[in-house]
Amino acid sequence: MNANRTWDELAVGDEASTRRVCAANDLYVFAHASGNLNPMHLPGRDEDHDGRDDAVAPSMWVGALVSAVLGNMLPGPGTLYRGQTFRFLSRVHVGDELTIKVRVKEKRAKPCVVLDTSVSLADGTLVADGVAEVDAPMVKLTFPPHEIPELLVERHQQFDRMIAMCRDLEPLPTAVVAPEDKNSLGGAILGFEAGLCVPILIGAKARIVDCARQLGADISRLEIVDIEDEHEAAARGVAMVHEGRARAVMKGAIHSDELLEHIVKKDGGLRVGRRISHVFVMDCPGISHPLIISDAAINIAPDLETKVSIVQNAIDVALSLGMEKPRVGILSAVETVNPAMPSTLDAAVLSKMAERGQIKGGVVDGPLAMDNAIDMEAARTKGITSLVAGRAQVLIAPNIESANMLAKELTFLAHAEGAGLVVGARVPVIMTSRADNDKSRLASCALALLYDYWRREGRPHALLATKAAAE
Known part of the structure; x- marks a missing residue:
């Protein structure tokens, strides 16, 4: 269980940080959510042909990462923004790892708190800094890690x-x-x-x-x-x-x-x-x-x-x-060998042939049903121990x-x-x-x-x- 920090519990100098890797899907999702379709911010640009995506992450996507630290960690759930300033000093590309930090700078009249904020690259290069003014939570909350539905981004x-x-x-x-x-x-x-x-x-x-x-x-x-x-x-x-x-x-x-x-x-x-x-x-x-x-x-x-x-x-x-x-999964309707189901027998033989070097270059296992071939939790539920199950x-x-x-x-x-x-x-x-x-x-x-x-x-x-x- 996680807990927030109320205004009374906060002290000047308290800080929190997290890391995040910029992914191509982040740029697509931000484009949909914001309506900003600037082609500079959309993946697929490789002007110098080095295999690295040249798209630049929107600066406000970078800034939004600060709100994740404020809302999830310090002060945590219950925090509401009053204001935020930013200076953007460098650019972020797909694949860059970012470190996002916040530090309590000042406590004002309840419930107001002022925090220094920063975002930097893995090598320490400062991407953005600024100051956040928020209403800190007044009530102590404990909460489990929250799961939200995954987004399907139709980009390949x-x-x-x-x-x-x-x-x-x-x-x-x-x-x-x-x-x-x-x-x-x-x-x-x-x-x-x-x-x-x-x-x-x-x-x-x-x-x-x-x-x-x-x-x-x-x-x-x-x-x-x-x-x-x-x-x-x-x-x-x-x-x-x-x-x-x-x-x-x-x-x-x-x-x-x-x-x-x-x-x-x-x-x-x-x-x-x-x-x-x-x-x-x-x-x-x-x-x-x-x-x-x-x-x-x-x-x-x-x-x-x-x-x-x-x-x-x-x-x-x-x-x-x-x-x-x-990792090669040999599929059947079930994950156990059943003499009445010939595909399970073939799967077991193919697996053994790979172990003996008669099939080369991969790790082969079977029989596996579709769910436990590609989903790790399904494989665990069935009690399957395998280098392939869940990761085919x-x-x-x-x-x-x-x-x-x-x-x-x-x-x-x-x-x-x-x-x-x-x-x-x-x-x-x-x-x-x-x-x-x-x-x-x-x-x-x-x-x-x-x-x-x-x-x-x-x-x-x-x-x-x-x-x-x-x-």
Whole structure:
């Protein structure tokens, strides 16, 4: 229990302090609450391309932190403002740690108290100082820590970070198969304009040019390989990989099965001895890391051998995003092994295979139900002791239906964004959906570029790995 300090209990020289890290969500919430939409105060600015957000926190957000110390600590609950002065001496950016202090300067006639206030950076740089005049509480109060409902801020920090981390990488030469509608061609152009890929457009030139005209896009700098037949276009895209001209393949207006047929064929395909699988990387509001889900698009009812590839492919993607020893939860309806439920048996075997080194690079545990895979309190309630339970970064579903429903529920009910990639082949395959928005398309291109970098260099992008470790 906490207690306030009444006017009678306060003495000159009494002080209190707390710390706070400025987060991007703080700026969004302040913009909504205040109506101040000055673009200088909104996240996403990185003018010097150093991977650090250049947005400046509003000075009155900084000042509001003082009221938190006054209202929560000294004098505490029951305190009401009479006035406050500020001098703002430095600026605050996303990621800065602040120390907020108040100190009793003077006691006036009841209930008035005057306090010196200050806000400083971690290195001691003074950000703001001033004087607060308040009515201190007259009645002693004890109170439990107060919980308020969390806010859902629909901004997708993980994808913004992924895209930003690609700015110093060479764009990925990408064979785009049949980009003959506005969605598929538009996605390729977005990736090109963002410096994430160099599209080689393979398909019917007349339709591609017409789509570009409808989009108002200039594709004069892009190579077009004029092939009318979609199957021939897919075969040519795969051939370009073998020729070293492309390091990724992107699906256009061609059915997924038709494209994958050429990727997995034994002669001239892109197989590397492992089953291919689809990986969703989800950017979920309220979760501080990307959430990986597999397999939601290719393997319908995977057997144990196929699940080994699915798990390994998902771990590889997690590693490419800078996750060291990613935590993998093998999902089922329950968290105990039940012989009548085959998915629980597969989960237990996959967990043991990871322990024996047959699946490498991650920590694998299962079976886990969805709640105790991602929520620590749910895991504690069930009495589960695990390095993964409550903290899973990768979720492996029992079959395509459950994985697909999970990804779409997060997208349409929890306001998540999803980036998709097919892995397990010689190169990454970007498979976007017609329903994907621009951010999802860009994130899929960024994901392919980061995965390609990890495969070629044997390590994740340095800046990305540093940020992942910080989380």
